[in-house]
Amino acid sequence: MEQTAWDIQKGSGKVGTGHWRYWDIPYDVLVEAALKWKIQMEGIEKPWLCWNMNDRWCLLQQKLVLEVGWTPVVGWDPNLGVSCPPLANGAIAIDFNKDLQLPVFYQHIPLEFAFLWANKLATWHSDLILPRHKMQEAARMFDQLKPGELAAVKTYGGMRNIFNRKYHRFWEVLACTTPEASKDQFLKGCGWWRGFQDHPNTDKSEPEIARRAKFYDDHGCGIEYWGRFYGGQVKKIPERWISKEHFSVISVKNYKKGASKSEELDINFDLNKIANDFQIGDLLN
Numbered sequence: 393m394e395q396t397a398w399d400i401q402k403g404s405g406k407v408g409t410g411h412w413r414y415w416d417i418p419y420d421v422l423v424e425a426a427l428k429w430k431i432q433m434e435g436i437e438k439p440w441l442c443w444n445m446n447d448r449w450c451l452l453q454q455k456l457v458l459e460v461g462w463t464p465v466v467g468w469d470p471n472l473g474v475s476c477p478p479l480a481n482g483a484i485a486i487d488f489n490k491d492l493q494l495p496v497f498y499q500h501i502p503l504e505f506a507f508l509w510a511n512k513l514a515t516w517h518s519d520l521i522l523p524r525h526k527m528q529e530a531a532r533m534f535d536q537l538k539p540g541e542l543a544a545v546k547t548y549g550g551m552r553n554i555f556n557r558k559y560h561r562f563w564e565v566l567a568c569t570t571p572e573a574s575k576d577q578f579l580k581g582c583g584w585w586r587g588f589q590d591h592p593n594t595d596k597s598e599p600e601i602a603r604r605a606k607f608y609d610d611h612g613c614g615i616e617y618w619g620r621f622y623g624g625q626v627k628k629i630p631e632r633w634i635s636k637e638h639f640s641v642i643s644v645k646n647y648k649k650g651a652s653k654s655e656e657l658d659i660n661f662d663l664n665k666i667a668n669d670f671q672i673g674d675l676l677n
Contacts, residue, residue: 467485499515507575520639573625
């Protein structure tokens, strides 16, 4: 039976899913790749990472980013059956996986190492579409970030966990980091990836290992930990602020699975209707 994209990322592709437990790429190899990304970023002061999962969705995101004065930097995951999408005038594309050649390549990889290649880096999920007024508000927040600060969506893991801080995390569904924050997280063994307990820079003392073990290991749990125990400065974006604009498995009943996330966006959502409801239908033309 032919493997689907979901099968691959759960098996041979785990190394590229942004999980320290499975990451086996030497740091020097990653740095060498990131320096090539940085060369392509020359002159770009406000990059906004747009991760292509679906060409039409990505192009709409690019146009929204351009309208608020940021530069779309487009990447993609080979496991999704997509590549570089059509680019809006002013966007750039980087094949982040060109040197690493991983079977799966999450956007968490360039995000985790933003300090190596970007000045300030905004990012969002491929299934998030914001109306113009929210794009402007997000861009203002990102513009105002000071060195060492980060902005991200705060999620509690559902209402049942609102008082259980073990599951609290910051979510890259909409976020922006400064290089100073990114580097500090890396040096202190925190960050965006899953399994921050296995980060190579984790303090190996028994009290620290025991404390980290008490927390969940999903993406962004390390950011929560950085803010709570290492003085990290995180500007909180309420999850409810993006809940109606995040078109994911949690936003519709009877969500239909496909061979990949790219296929699922078309199966479950009508981009034309979304754009028209948000009064951004003109950007689809």
